[in-house]
Amino acid sequence: MVANRASACLQARRWWVAIPSLMVPMGLVAGFCWWLTPSLESLKSDVAQEHRASRSNDLVQVGVANADETSEQLDLLPDWPEHRLEGQEAKQYLLDFMEYAVQKLDQVDGYSANLVRQERIKGELGLEQSLQIKVQHEPFAVYLRFEAPRPGKEALYHSGRFDDHLLAHNGDWTRRLFPRLKVDPHGPIALAENRHPITEAGLAHLARKLLHFRKLDLDDPRAETILDREIDENGKLWYCSTHSHSSFTEDRPFAYVEIRYCPELLIPLHIVSYDWPQPGCDDGELQLAERYHYENVNFDITFSELDFDPTNPDYGFQRY
Template structure:
């Protein structure tokens, strides 16, 4: 029957006014195709929109196929300091969880979350290369022998070449002084102790890493200052980006003593030997491009507890390149009490 119908169409087309027989057959077939398209819709692969379909990035596709969200730094605008970090669920009832060695590597092809913090730390390092000396009020709070100290307020002077540090305690320990100059005093620091809490009052020469010298601090005086903080962050970010299990957030418009900053928060959910902190926060001053505050937290001691503060350092009233002289780092300075 199909052959008979086609024969009738061909015979009819022999008398069509549109032209010869072959052309008419082609037009007839075209009409049939157009009618079929109208009836059944466009074939697969043809888009009605003039815009091309959105292209999925390689990293997003890889993350989706792995059943996780793409790893990226989250930029969050915040007008105040970031709130408390949600506690990790790791840990025993009494002691912090033991740190295990991490064997997890970041996915190939993905940008590690620490790439942006590392770049920001390197930019801070470049900015600090223009700083020859500075003075500041230094505020520190540390956990020493398991006990969190009260905040210590110090007047601080630093010089880069030769590396020199002078600190005088404002409170507590009013009047205590420490001075260190690289290459002088046989590599020892000079400390002037005051108050009844010190078994020996007066001026002492101490090895920077000796027990007595570090009785009030987690770090030796040779590690003090903004330059050492930057170097520590560059080293930490560079080392930790070799591993996964890292979450990073940027809190923009955070403030330290009224100064706008970017807060870089790094979180490691699982305790690992490669990670020094559960949570760390580095505050980089928007104007100075230098870090002026750091916080480091340990993993919670028990399930449901808050992370424990390990150390906290803040630089306020920071003045750069003030022209400090040798007298500022001399025990014979008449304003100091080393040998009075």
């Protein structure tokens, strides 16, 4: 009995000795992480200086820059086919449609929206994510706020600022160790949980990519394009297109793609892409590669300087 008590006391003393020795390196790690965190004061002065040089007004009205010109172009665009259309006629119509969509988005200064996305990264399909997104086209800037499954996470990119780096922070407990990161948007840290860099985010980039593929389709007899209309589970009408290819090439990253276009905005808002089958896989089942769905798109929002500024008090880029 005495021996057991002595052993227990000795064990307790060891813990009391070990705890300080563990706390010291943990404190050093936390301090080092905070030291690496870029100062918001320096970022604030950088932002303010560039804003003074580039803008004289505190508010920027976001919307369609040339409404009359857009309206004239809309009159020139034929209506979406009433019934299923495929073949060369479908390819030509969709090429014209996407040229219009790109021109329309180029005339927009920016927008806010909700984005639902799911991506396969390094062979693993990630969880569905819900985000709030703000995009400014010139100069290009993106703000992202994650709502699920990791609420509170934020990311901010502004071309020409922050050394052309991405600012980001998590929404969980790790934020206390790393309050804020400043990383290369094309580097391994930024792309660890993203299939594409933030520099390619938004509807305008999506539309340009789709236009590029529609140009390839036009002269590719192996590319199959089908246009149609469909009603979703909520009773909403969508224009839709499907695209399939018979064999893999470097110019064809996906085997099969489904796209939905908004009949009111006449731009793509929903895209689902499927990877090519793995070599040696004979089941013929395609794996989801990426899925993006934009909703509540607002082209008439008014942005202020703070919308793409990490010092915005509504954002969480500050230290605790």
